[in-house]
Amino acid sequence: MISDTIITVRKRVASTCNRMGRDPSIVSLVAVSKGRTVQEIIEALDAGITDIAENKVQEASLKYEELRAAGYASRFKFHMVGHLQTNKVKEAVRMFDLIQSVDSLHLAEEINARAAKIHKVQDILVEIKLSSEATKYGLQPKEAIKAVEAISLLPNVRIRGLMAIAPILDDPLQAKPYFRKLPELLNEINAAAVSPEPLTVLSMGMSDDFEPALEEGSNMIRIGRAVFESRG
Numbered sequence: 001m002i003s004d005t006i007i008t009v010r011k012r013v014a015s016t017c018n019r020m021g022r023d024p025s026i027v028s029l030v031a032v033s034k035g036r037t038v039q040e041i042i043e044a045l046d047a048g049i050t051d052i053a054e055n056k057v058q059e060a061s062l063k064y065e066e067l068r069a070a071g072y073a074s075r076f077k078f079h080m081v082g083h084l085q086t087n088k089v090k091e092a093v094r095m096f097d098l099i100q101s102v103d104s105l106h107l108a109e110e111i112n113a114r115a116a117k118i119h120k121v122q123d124i125l126v127e128i129k130l131s132s133e134a135t136k137y138g139l140q141p142k143e144a145i146k147a148v149e150a151i152s153l154l155p156n157v158r159i160r161g162l163m164a165i166a167p168i169l170d171d172p173l174q175a176k177p178y179f180r181k182l183p184e185l186l187n188e189i190n191a192a193a194v195s196p197e198p199l200t201v202l203s204m205g206m207s208d209d210f211e212p213a214l215e216e217g218s219n220m221i222r223i224g225r226a227v228f229e230s231r232g
């Protein structure tokens with residue numbers, strides 16, 4: 001049952017945090033519901049999940065309408081974690097509380113323009129590419145400071161932090177050196193004071209690697225399989 005898998009994930013978060021002397025309550029658990037049914041999402045929400053993520057705008061839209069019809073729209077924050085195409089930005093800005101996958105200034109500008117039209121300030125994360133194998137998308141760490149500086153000038157976008165996906169490795173512990181780069185970069189950006197408010201969110205860690213991510217300072221984990229699939 002989804003309520004059981006959530007308890008298991010929360011226990012693992014708590015035990016890793018306790019071991020590290022970190023407060024587990026600052027870790028946001030985002031349930032990634034791509035490929036799952038609205039019924040499964042409702043089960044997760046009824047079991048206390050407060051944050052849901054999708055990776056495709058169209059799938060997200062369909063589910064969002066159903067969730068709204070079922071009276072659930074105000075019960076969760078909606079995250080976008082997949083690559084966002086410019087022609088989907090209008091719909092994304094209408095729907096998502098946090099767009100985690102902003103990987104170019106151009107995309108941020110488009111989000112800013114669409115958000116301005118509906119008088120919204122859109123919260124975003126800047127996606128960083130931690131290694132060339134890891135993902136197709138994301139800014140190179142060395143481009144990040146300049147990008148954050150430029151994006152910060154856009155009035156209808158607010159950067160909350162950074163997001164990254166680690167490369168897939170045989171042993172998730174090997175992801176630690178990759179994860180370590182993200183808080184280092186966040187500190188560098190904050191030290192350079194290129195954004196009006198310091199960035200605080202570090203979104204890293206998925207079902208297979210959220211423990212090493214938490215050890216390296218993650219405060220937002222994006223969990224799909226470990227929430228929606230029970231190992232039996």
Ligand SMILES: *Cc1c(COP(=O)(O)O)cnc(C)c1O
Pocket residue numbers: 032034055081082165206207208222223224225226
């Ligand atoms: C699918 C997905 C996740 C969750 O992956 P699991 O391995 O199922 O936990 C997290 N982040 C992003 C960007 C994803 O696309």
